[in-house]
Amino acid sequence: MRRFWMIVLLLVLAANPGRAQQATPPTDIPVPVDQLEPKKINPPKVINSVDAHFSDEARRKKINGRCLVSLTVDTNGMPQNIKLVRCTDPSFEATSLDAVEQYRFKSAATQEGKPVSVKISVEIDYRLYGGFKRSTVGRTPVSYTFKTSPGITSSAPDANGVYPLTETTSPPILTKFSDEGYGDEAFRVDGKGACDIALTISANGQPSDPVVTSCERHVLEKAAIQSLLNSKYKPGRVNGKAVPMRASIHLEYGGISPKP
Numbered sequence: 001m002r003r004f005w006m007i008v009l010l011l012v013l014a015a016n017p018g019r020a021q022q023a024t025p026p027t028d029i030p031v032p033v034d035q036l037e038p039k040k041i042n043p044p045k046v047i048n049s050v051d052a053h054f055s056d057e058a059r060r061k062k063i064n065g066r067c068l069v070s071l072t073v074d075t076n077g078m079p080q081n082i083k084l085v086r087c088t089d090p091s092f093e094a095t096s097l098d099a100v101e102q103y104r105f106k107s108a109a110t111q112e113g114k115p116v117s118v119k120i121s122v123e124i125d126y127r128l129y130g131g132f133k134r135s136t137v138g139r140t141p142v143s144y145t146f147k148t149s150p151g152i153t154s155s156a157p158d159a160n161g162v163y164p165l166t167e168t169t170s171p172p173i174l175t176k177f178s179d180e181g182y183g184d185e186a187f188r189v190d191g192k193g194a195c196d197i198a199l200t201i202s203a204n205g206q207p208s209d210p211v212v213t214s215c216e217r218h219v220l221e222k223a224a225i226q227s228l229l230n231s232k233y234k235p236g237r238v239n240g241k242a243v244p245m246r247a248s249i250h251l252e253y254g255g256i257s258p259k260p
Contacts, residue, residue: 044073044105044118052099052124057091059128065089066125067096070190075115077105085121085190086254096124121190141254142183146171149198149248150213158246162200163238165247170237172201172245178230181223186253189217193253195224203242205233213248224251 058065067087072080082100087093100122107115148165155166165171186193195215200208210225228249236245 040111044108048104050102069100073105077107145250147248162244172236173234176232180226182227195251198248202244
């Protein structure tokens with residue numbers, strides 16, 4: 001049975017006016033060490049790539065943007081199973097897929113030099129001189145949901161007077177989301193970039209004591225915490241009164257942005 005190793009590879013391509021111009025390929029592709037060490041795999045290296053051109057639609061819109069494309073680099077260094085993960089605007093989709101299809105690689109290999117197939121991701125960055133922000137709305141599409149923290153069995157406050165979020169309480173409200181890098185990190189994840197962070201929101205709406213209960217990728221954790229700590233909230237309520245409350249916030253890349 002043919003085996004595939006999972007590796008995340010992000011090649012950021014800068015762009016001149018009118019096209020996504022390839023930067024000089026790095027000598028060593030930045031692959032997370034924790035994904036390579038257990039397998040003792042040397043990552044693939046780009047030996048030939050092409051420019052991803054701006055489509056006519058993107059030119060008309062005068063927008064910047066980026067796309068994330070997943071693919072498998074086979075043992076001959078050829079791209080296979082090319083799939084679009086996400087784009088900030090649909091006008092970049094076809095040109096990104098067309099460009100990645102023409103990439104050629106030196107295949108990944110074991111420490112003994114045996115070629116192996118790996119799954120990677122390629123990020124293409126489109127920058128048009130005088131172009132607008134990366135999406136048509138200029139905002140990172142991060143969605144959030146308040147949930148009861150894991151392990152909660154009672155609606156009573158703790159020794160410090162902090163209430164848990166339960167069905168009998170009114171949850172806090174995130175009034176202004178401050179993206180401190182979470183959106184960028186989540187964009188690069190082949191998935192939803194989901195994280196669950198337990199947080200205490202004071203009776204004055206101040207966040208504190210963040211604890212990561214789960215995250216789709218470890219690299220998302222720091223940015224997710226910092227984003228939530230810098231965001232603005234209205235406190236949770238019990239019987240109509242503002243109280244300090246402990247809740248879990250579920251973040252995902254995608255959906256509707258939290259509104260200020």
